[in-house]
Amino acid sequence: MHDIAFTLNGRPWSLRVEPRRTLVDAIRDDCGATGTHIGCEHGVCGACTILLDGEPVRSCLMFAVQADGRALRTVEGLEKDGALHPLQRAFIDHHALQCGFCTPGFLMLAVGVLERTPNISDEALTDVLSSNLCRCTGYQNIVRAVRAAAEEMAP
């Protein structure tokens, strides 16, 4: 067992975990933040995408111990004072979610990308978004929503 500490959406956590415990299980089961979902556990679908020190990562492919000392952000941390993040608003406005299972992963992927590359090109944006899977929407509304939010978030 290992003792680790990290922050999740700004709040400090100390956990004792087995070395094999995945980060997504720690986030969901130990921290109770079930907004991050598990779609494959083999690093392909992106439903488990979170931000680790600002970088989008697949939390099913990381062990919890690797998060020791790091800052994690998940979908639960997107709202500010009860107001939705522009990306969350844009997903609703563009009907970019149906079942909503893939949505937190797409949101965190997009937040991570737009924070680093606010004026990303259309082509590069579609390319980045192709790293996550959605079975419901056919993607076009997701791409539109992220594009709209990018414009709103642009400095």
Add this chain to the structure above:
Amino acid sequence: MTASGFPNSRVIGHDVARVEDEALIRGVGRFVDDIVLPGMLHVAFVRSPHAHAAILGIDPSGALGMPGVHAVLTLADLAPHLTDTRLVVAMPSPSYRQQLHRPVLADREVVHVGEPIAAVLADSRYLAEDAAALVDVDYDVLPVVADCVAALEPGSPTAHRDASSNLVAEMTVEYGDVAAAFAAAPHRFRERLWIHRGGSHSMECRGLVAVHDVLEDRLTVWSSTQMPHAAHRLLCDIMGLGERQIRVVTPDVGGGFGPKLIFYPEDVVVAVAARLLGRPVKWIEDRREHFVATTQERDQYWDVELATDDAGRVLGVRGLLVHDHGAWTARGVNVPQGAVAAMPLAYVVPAYSMAIKAAATNKVPVTPVRGAGQPQGVFAMERLLDSAARALGLDRAEIRRRNLVPAERMPYATPMRTRGGIPVVLDSGDYPRCQQMALDRADWAGFTARQQAARAEGRYIGIGLANYVEGTGRGPYEHVSVRIEPSGRIFVATGAAAMGQSTQTMLAQIVAEQLGADMSNIRVVTGDTAAAPLGIGGSNSRQAVLAGNSAHAAAIRVRERVLEAASQMLEVAAADLEIEGQRVRLKGAEEVGLTLSQVARAAAGQAGFSLPGQAGPGLAASEELVIDAMSYANGSAVVEVEVDIGTGAITIRNLVFAHDCGRALHPRIVDGQLMGGIAHGIGNALYEFMAYDENAQPVTTTLAEYLLVTATEMPPVTILHMESPTPLNPLGIKGVGEAGVIPIGAAVASAVEHALSSFGVRVNRLPLSPVDLLGLLNAATA
């Protein structure tokens, strides 16, 4: 907001905000894996690594000795608590030649990789999986049936050791004098086709949580199912319990697409385990299990013939469909039946005879995936029409135009019947006009010039089209109740189940239209057997039609009650009242009125006082509108592709989808449903392949091997709408949940063949991977 197909409507027909989104977007939705109960145990299943083997013994001792392990359950442990050790779920059909009811857990024989044999219950999933690896199963490997065509050859091994053959079901769907039609026809065309469809791959896999409340003697099962009421009935039956002793609830469901309507062995095991161990029990399917234990659609081999006159008019269609049924009958023969029913549906086909043979194989059982056989039936018909057009020198659009059921013949009674024996009557629509809309938008007429220009640059582009007609809204009913609570809030409960298709929004819209137009005042509960006494659930693009119209009828009745009671209380005529938000008020004098809460409290009554109005107590109504006849939606897809003849890669450059699903309750949701279906259709056409080797070992068991469409594969898509309201239901709506997927494979095949017409390539299979395409090219040029 888009213009509404419903005249004077305030809510229905408009792109209102979805009620589902607020929780989902914040990450506070509740999917089954989000449910955590104190003392909960976790299940891992021991599954067969063999496609076919006898089980000689199961030794759980290694697993039971591990700390944190509470039980290892086999069929022998469960049987004393069950009324039957098999899941008897096959839909009725006279076509069965053998019954293949699957066991709750395999005990003497395993017949596909992934079949569950034992359940390990432990303090965590990690421990349960560790222990599952220590359950020692002694197998004697048996000969394997890996291919459905070979399965029917004389001398083939059998998928089940004791079976005399692999023929599970056979039937012929026919009408008219096909032999005479073919004997007299001047032209005949034949195609041999192999059509593969993969799995559903909802992003959320299956999952269950069960807890037994000993105080109430009630077992609650949260299940990511599309059919909670069916699961409830089957659990009551197999556990020998009364209806009140089990409650099935669907929490948020992360996509269904067909296989989640099936009742599975895991459903029984988890439910029984929770009672046996007296602890909450959770099982969440992982993706690898989804590949080997969740039902799929797979292989169909078609040998089909078309007879036409000199003008390309269809005289008859006949053939044989060999269908991979998988190892068990987990639903029925509805996939091949749906395929054969869909094949001629868009066209005037005077004589038809299609034989179906369903063959058992040592693979996961086959049941419907979004489209349910219809994409395959459409593929077969459209391939035949393309080959007729080519031979007769007709434009591919023209041969279709000559054969589509014309608008002036609506309603058009076909000689066919549904699987339930209900006549197939195409109720409304203008199929030729719909096709023309798609052609015009895709510039079909100008394509030859584009193609020549591309050819001059050494590029191969092609255009293709396909039509479909889809039976939607399969009856007989769906339950909806509407009640105004004393608080004035409106509570709606239904047997319909939500899995991402905006079912709650749809019902809230319909109820709000009648009761104040304030969707925020309405709470909709879907998929809870404790909230709705009856229900069928999500399949066959049925819920907007059946539940929507029941909600409409129930809301109108509640509205009448509200107005009747208020008119008595206010001493004005009911006709002068209106409901706005949470108030009933006098038209033109808005300050005169009552809150819904006041009316509801008065209508609830007080001992010794009379009720307001003549409508009886309470402000509630429930409806199960019975609609047996299906409403038929239609559409046409035109696809433009570019083929790289060096690599075999196919790129879809443009896709136009013109369709008619009657009136649209929420245009943006309709588009969303179609777009998702189109993406699924592109996957089926080009990428998705559930591969097995010759020993029936699955070889695509991750999403890195089984490819789903991503954002980069989506072409520009234009969706065009026609609205032919069906006369079959008061709202005039047809289903749309599956439509998008149906014509895509056929249209892509047509386009690819067109792109490579100079090589004489014939596309007779799906999907088309680059390697497959190079194979077709080599064969054509050899």
